[in-house]
Amino acid sequence: MRRLLAFAAATTAGKRPGRHNAPRTTAAAPLLSPFVVDGPVRRRGARRPEPARLPPANTRPVSGGSDSAAAMKSARIRDRIGLGSADRGCLMKKMTATVLAALGCLAAAQAQAARVEIPIRQTVLPDGEIRYSVPIRLGATAVEAMLDTGSTGIRVLPGTLVTGDFTPSGTSSNYSYGSGAELRGVVARATLSLGEVAGPVSFEAVQIVDCEQRQPHCPVSRVAPADYGIGGSGIPKQGFRAIFGTLFRPAEVDNPLIALGVNHWIVLLPRPGDSEPGKLILNPSAEETAGYTMFRLPQPKVGSAVPGCLINDNTSARICGRVLFDTGAPGLHVESQGAIDGFPWPAGTVASLVLQDERGHRGGLRFTVGSEHHAGLGIDPNSNLPFARISGAVPFYAVSVLYDASTGEVGIKPR
Helix, strand or coil: CCCCCCCCCCCCCCCCCCCCCCCCEEECEEEEEEEEEECCCCCCCCCCCCCCCCCCCCCCCCCCCCHHHHHHHHHHHHHHHCCCHHHHHHHHHHHHHHHHHHHHHHHHHHHHCCCEEEEEEEEECCCCCEEEEEEEEECCEEEEEEEECCCEEEEECCCCCCHHHEEEEEEEEEEECCCCEEEEEEEEEEEEEECCEEEEEEEEEEEEEEECCCCCCCHHHHCCHHHCCECCCCCCCCCECEEEEECCCCCCCCCHHHHCCCCEEEEECCCCCCCCCEEEEECCCHHHHCCCEEEECCCHHHCCCEEEEEEECCCCCEEEEEEEECCCCCCEEEECECCCCCCCCCCCCEEEEEEECCCCCEEEEEEEEECCCCCCEEEECECCCCCEEEEECHHHHCEEEEEECCCCEEEEEEC
């Protein structure tokens, strides 16, 4: 076992996105208790230091000199470069047009940055597993898409959209999930609408759904193609016609939020049994982003996982690696190269999930392995990752999560 917070240095390149429907060995589910945090938090209205600014154009020279001398110098410069009065007039018109165009772009950007709140709905499958989804629109077709913070991109099953909704390309797309489900299709483009935010994005128009060769008995194998739904646990006519992945890691299709110009968003997941939906908040206000403990991702362009450890408070045993808040993975799941002695820990075990980045920002949550939240504690000992990965939806029940794509950070705050 590694020492606490002696995190793996390997990158997340090659990690397997999305764990929904993943096979696992499970113990009883974790019962969350009060959140524990110790470290700098983002303050309300906090801003980065502004860069030094040049003095205004009409600032008088420090060395002195008369206004008439400056005017004469300006006239000599104009004469030297050949700007007559007509040229100056033309130049002024071009500058005015450029400024107006820039102001138009700024106004569009400000409109695009308006706060938008999307409901996050929960669906309980017949086997008791919980899935989360958000309403989206591609072209003119409304789709309820599974929300997956552990994978990248929108992927839509065949027959969901009509021809006028999208434009296919000649580029192929092949994407697999931890469950063994593999989606094969082509990259396409469409106009994505999320509430009042809309714009063009690339996505995968799925043509074939299959199992990976290494997992021939994945959920896809248990249903007829027409009855398969993403995240449906292999139960006929369960799951979703599309998946909405928001992982920072680049793929052959866009992260849909970043493609729309959204660099900040908050995921407030509904807890099991909640009657009200949760919230996906795009472009949250300064008040809403205040109070988060922010963690810098080791390599934000290859994933949204934070260095951290899962610790058994009773025995001090620990599993260290990367922690991924994953709405597509029920429970709390460890992927490792080989079995881990004594894991999963038995019911009644008090455990902590601790995060820390290279700046010393530290936080986490403590839970008791029990029977709440319909979530298992499990392990996949056949991972091909160069480090242990701890992922799942359980942390969302104790914290809200702020994603900052502009700085490559993920933040948590007690609910």
